[in-house]
Amino acid sequence: MKVRIRHQRREVELAGVRSVRELLDRLQLNPETVLVVRGSELLTRDARLGEDDEVEIRPVVSGG
Amino acid sequence: MRCVKCKAQAQVEVRRHHAAFCGPHFLEWFEAQVERAVRRERMFGPQDRVLVAVSGGKDSLVLWDVLLRRGYRASGLHLNLGIGEYSQQSQEKCEAFARQRGAELLVVDIPSEYGVGVEGLAELAGRVACSACGLSKRYLFNRVARERGFDVVATAHNLDDEAAVLLGNLIAGNVDALVRQSPVLDSGHPGLVRKVKPLYRIAERETAAYAVLRGIDYVLDECPNSVGARSLLLKEALNLLERDAPGTKQSLYWNFLEKLRPLLRAASEPVALRSCLHCGQPTTAEVCAFCRMTERVAHKLRSRVVAPAQAGREPVGARSGPGPDPA
Numbered sequence: 001m002k003v004r005i006r007h008q009r010r011e012v013e014l015a016g017v018r019s020v021r022e023l024l025d026r027l028q029l030n031p032e033t034v035l036v037v038r039g040s041e042l043l044t045r046d047a048r049l050g051e052d053d054e055v056e057i058r059p060v061v062s063g064g
Numbered sequence: 065m066r067c068v069k070c071k072a073q074a075q076v077e078v079r080r081h082h083a084a085f086c087g088p089h090f091l092e093w094f095e096a097q098v099e100r101a102v103r104r105e106r107m108f109g110p111q112d113r114v115l116v117a118v119s120g121g122k123d124s125l126v127l128w129d130v131l132l133r134r135g136y137r138a139s140g141l142h143l144n145l146g147i148g149e150y151s152q153q154s155q156e157k158c159e160a161f162a163r164q165r166g167a168e169l170l171v172v173d174i175p176s177e178y179g180v181g182v183e184g185l186a187e188l189a190g191r192v193a194c195s196a197c198g199l200s201k202r203y204l205f206n207r208v209a210r211e212r213g214f215d216v217v218a219t220a221h222n223l224d225d226e227a228a229v230l231l232g233n234l235i236a237g238n239v240d241a242l243v244r245q246s247p248v249l250d251s252g253h254p255g256l257v258r259k260v261k262p263l264y265r266i267a268e269r270e271t272a273a274y275a276v277l278r279g280i281d282y283v284l285d286e287c288p289n290s291v292g293a294r295s296l297l298l299k300e301a302l303n304l305l306e307r308d309a310p311g312t313k314q315s316l317y318w319n320f321l322e323k324l325r326p327l328l329r330a331a332s333e334p335v336a337l338r339s340c341l342h343c344g345q346p347t348t349a350e351v352c353a354f355c356r357m358t359e360r361v362a363h364k365l366r367s368r369v370v371a372p373a374q375a376g377r378e379p380v381g382a383r384s385g386p387g388p389d390p391a
Contacts, residue, residue: 031307041075042087042277060269060272
């Protein structure tokens with residue numbers, strides 16, 4: 001699976017990740033601080049992921 | 065996870081409400097939350113002219129989008145802060161948004177008006193960048209709104225912003241700021257335009273979800289000066305609590321508004337405002353903090369043999385961007 005992490009400006013390839021919850025755990029990201037997007041679709045924590053999926057992780061926290 | 069309204073595949077979970085929504089029902093819920101805030105707090109009505117402070121980020125463009133969809137008379141005001149490529153991109157996002165919707169956008173270019181951007185103002189006035197930026201925003205939002213005849217200024221502070229500010233003020237024991245913190249800041253002076261925060265019921269994650277679902281193109285990059293900002297640390301702490309105890313941010317802020325703030329207000333003296341001797345804007349001092357800052361900067365720039373624009377005394381040069389001309 002290809003994962004584009006917008007706020008870290010990097011892409012990673014991950015294998016064996018079956019859900020959004022597992023993906024965020026693997027990347028050590030707090031689900032409250034990001035959105036997970038596949039195409040034009042937003043994914044909830046329980047959404048299933050496949051090996052061929054391409055997803056984007058968008059930060060939601062802003063301010064200074 | 066299924067939508068609580070129609071049982072379709074959910075796209076957004078709102079854990080503090082024990083709910084999840086499909087795309088269309090999330091958008092419906094979101095707009096209803098904004099409308100509820102506007103009506104509950106009597107922020108403005110359909111006839112009022114609303115000036116929305118737009119940075120080009122997700123929250124402000126989302127707020128503007130919702131108000132336009134609900135039929136409110138909402139114009140945008142963008143301040144170009146003069147922070148290199150970041151400011152250029154931010155202005156472009158606001159202009160594209162306005163152009164697509166035929167909405168009125170006013171733009172104040174701070175470097176053109178005051179000779180330098182907010183980083184220059186900060187350096188020459190001996191302030192930190194975020195302080196000069198915040199002061200400039202508060203001053204210019206009010207000034208443009210008053211000069212252009214707007215009834216109210218709407219900013220896009222959301223639940224996360226308000227909860228983080230509240231936590232910071234509680235930690236610092238900043239009683240004056242706690243008394244002022246509210247979704248509505250009523251005018252206490254003829255020159256002070258009412259300020260409202262219609263997104264105060266909505267979490268930051270939800271504004272981002274709304275932006276993605278509506279296809280709103282916003283600036284993803286953060287202001288370069290916000291790196292290491294304390295507000296981000298406070299948000300991180302609150303999001304750790306929220307992860308394990310959904311509803312923490314809402315409880316913190318809403319309980320403050322309903323239970324603590326009335327007590328603080330009852331025990332506090334009203335602040336006496338008067339008109340700045342130089343620009344006429346409301347202030348607690350003889351000369352307002354913005355005039356003091358820009359005059360100090362203008363003096364330093366003159367000593368560098370650079371001719372700055374006159375600061376403070378002439379109407380600021382808010383020019384209309386894309387969209388119809390101001391009414």
